[in-house]
Structure formats: C-alpha cells, structure tokens
Amino acid sequence: MHIYRLDLNLLLVLDAIYSEGNITRASQKLHLTQPAVSHALGRLREQLGDPLFVRQGTLMQPTPYTRNLIGPVREALQLLERSVADEPAFDPASARRTFNLGLRDVFEATALPPLAARLQALAPGIELASVRIDRRDVEGELAAGTLDLALDVPLAMGESIRQQRISRDRLVVVARQDHPGIGETLDLDTYLAQAHVLVSSRRKGWGLEDFELNREGRRRRIVLRCQHYFAASRVASRTDLLLTMPEQYARIANMQFGNRIYPFPLQTQALDAHLYWHATADHDPANRWLRGVMQDVVSAWPEETQ
Incomplete structure (x- = not known):
C-alpha cells in the first residue's frame, strides 16, 4: 500500500500494543479508552492486510509481519520524537536572517546604534530593519510575523503578546x-x-x-x-x-x-521601556537570542551616553 493512505497515528498504537502486550495497558499508556485502541487496531489491520496481533489469553502476541515491521516503525517514531523535542540550533556567527524591529524615534536613536555594533561583531549575517508603526498596530503585526520585536512604552496587549521591561528612564x-x-x-x-x-x-x-x-x-x-x-x-x-x-x-x-x-523639578513615575514579541516566538532560538542582545545593549545605556 502507499504510505499516504496510512494514518500514521495508528503506528503509535502498534508500538504501544507491541510494548505492553495487552490492549488495556496500551490504552493506559496512550491515555485512550480501551475501545478506542481496539478500534484503531482494527483500522490498522484493515490498512495493512494482516492480523498484526493474535490474542493468547490476556496477551496480544505479534504476528511475523508485525515482528518484521516494528523495528523500522520504532526507528521512525524515535527520529520524529527527537526532531520535535530537540531545539533547532542557532549560530549567530553564521546565521542569515532579517529581523524587523518596531522602534519609535527615541528608541531608534538610543537602542539601534549599540545594537547594530553588537550584531556587526557577533552576527555579521544578520540584517535589521527598523520600522515605525502605529501603536495600535503593534499587536497585529507581531501576530502576523511582519514584526519580530517591538520596543516601546508600556502598552495594553492581548494574552498572545509577551512583554518584558528592559529599561527605566526619567x-x-x-x-x-x-x-x-x-x-x-x-x-x-x-x-x-x-x-x-x-x-x-x-x-x-x-x-x-x-x-x-x-x-x-x-x-x-x-x-x-x-x-x-x-x-x-x-x-x-x-x-x-x-x-x-x-x-x-x-x-x-x-x-x-x-x-x-x-x-525634572517634580517627582514623577519612571519611564519604562518594554520589549514585545508574540507567543509563537517564545522558543524561537533566533528571536530569543536577539531579545537577549537587546536586553544587554539597553541595560548599558547609561554607559553609552556618558
């Protein structure tokens, strides 16, 4: 049969039954009901054209077809699991990427020069585009991916937008x-x-x-x-x-x-600068790396302006 006709989720059921030797224990391992596992096994038998397991008492004994199949199936499942679990590597020195930053004129003048200098030294293949957008559009552009990060005053944002205060001014x-x-x-x-x-x-x-x-x-x-x-x-x-x-x-x-x-001759609240990004970029190693660099350069503003 062609692989595109096979429901690959059923291979998880095959592996669980093979490992546990029992429908009940397999259902517990998969966090499914016993009827659901039995139904999945029936579908897999139909698609593969083999009984796959033969009941002997309370145990499910694999057929020769299943014994030959389980090795490649497990190897494929383990490879997929590692691919999903492992965080993709990000090497600043060799990376090629463009980041779009939402910066108003004040933050462009203070943050961009030290940020550009740091990237020239650490990540020469990284390109930056500083854009000014209406504050009402920041959340939408971060969600759409047309903006990677924004640096601005405290703003009201939805739950999908992450933010971190990275500086205080007066x-x-x-x-x-x-x-x-x-x-x-x-x-x-x-x-x-x-x-x-x-x-x-x-x-x-x-x-x-x-x-x-x-x-x-x-x-x-x-x-x-x-x-x-x-x-x-x-x-x-x-x-x-x-x-x-x-x-x-x-x-x-x-x-x-x-x-x-x-x-200023009056006691006032501090002027906070917040860094904003979308929740989908939380675990993006490139975005996380750039957030760290921006945190570093912004925390050095007092030394930069002496």
Whole structure:
C-alpha cells in the first residue's frame, strides 16, 4: 500500500500494543479508552492486510509481519520524537536572517546604534530593519510575523503578546547654556516661569510632563509644538525655550548643542521601556537570542551616553 493512505497515528498504537502486550495497558499508556485502541487496531489491520496481533489469553502476541515491521516503525517514531523535542540550533556567527524591529524615534536613536555594533561583531549575517508603526498596530503585526520585536512604552496587549521591561528612564529638562532665567539648579517655580517647546506626534493635547504637572494643579506655557526631540533640542539651543524629554535620548541629542540638562523639578513615575514579541516566538532560538542582545545593549545605556 502507499504510505499516504496510512494514518500514521495508528503506528503509535502498534508500538504501544507491541510494548505492553495487552490492549488495556496500551490504552493506559496512550491515555485512550480501551475501545478506542481496539478500534484503531482494527483500522490498522484493515490498512495493512494482516492480523498484526493474535490474542493468547490476556496477551496480544505479534504476528511475523508485525515482528518484521516494528523495528523500522520504532526507528521512525524515535527520529520524529527527537526532531520535535530537540531545539533547532542557532549560530549567530553564521546565521542569515532579517529581523524587523518596531522602534519609535527615541528608541531608534538610543537602542539601534549599540545594537547594530553588537550584531556587526557577533552576527555579521544578520540584517535589521527598523520600522515605525502605529501603536495600535503593534499587536497585529507581531501576530502576523511582519514584526519580530517591538520596543516601546508600556502598552495594553492581548494574552498572545509577551512583554518584558528592559529599561527605566526619567524626565529631564534641556536648556541652552547661559539661559538668562536659570542658574545652576532648576526648581519648579523657575521651570513654570519659562516658555516651553513640546514634542508630540499629535496636533493637540498634553505631554506626559503636563499630566504630571496637572496632578499638582500646575500648568506651563507651551509656545511651540514639534514632532521630534532632535529638532526641539536644536530649538532649545537657539532660544530661551525649555524642552522636557527622556534623559537617555537627551544626552545623545544634545551632545552637539552644548545644552544643559537638569532633573525634572517634580517627582514623577519612571519611564519604562518594554520589549514585545508574540507567543509563537517564545522558543524561537533566533528571536530569543536577539531579545537577549537587546536586553544587554539597553541595560548599558547609561554607559553609552556618558
């Protein structure tokens, strides 16, 4: 008979009956009912054209056909079991693969340079594609496999999305050197007395810092909105406007401008960065390896930005 006509699940029944010598014990081993095993044996007898086992008392004695067949069957089942159980190897040094990362501009500027440097050293055949996507689409793209990993602020996700906090940041205030309204330190009243630039992708609404101020019943005066922290840092270097932004990116974006960086003059919650991936990638060795590398490079941000 042709192999494609054979229900391969029935070979598990053949092996169990051969090993146990008894229908009842075979059913217990397979976690099936005794009638189900008997029915499976009947189907296998019909497909193979042989009795396969002959009952002698409580025992099932294999026929010569079964004795000849059981060796190859067991070898095939063991090979399949090892193939399923063994985790596929991943060698970064020789791997050829492209990873799509969901990174917004802040995380692209902070995470991508050290990540690219690490991959150049450890995995020269790995290619990265950094893409910006709407936060509402992150879960769908991870599920579809069009995105391998995403790095972003804490987001509400479904049960199929895994996430891990990999860094904590804080808000700081950027001001130009020799700002006429600020000395060596910056208190809340001085902060609120200045005009501000707000970075947001939205046309209207507050930034995180405004919500924090509002909890204290305070408001600041925003005279400029723009889309990117780098542009806002340049604005701050040429005006008396203050810019509030995450510290790690502030230290990178303001290196060339010589702006001063002050702690945000209000106690606020930490700015967490979370790494996201789909549950189907949990045990993918390549994805797991890249998650570990990203964890390493992100944990080194304070040293990277000194």
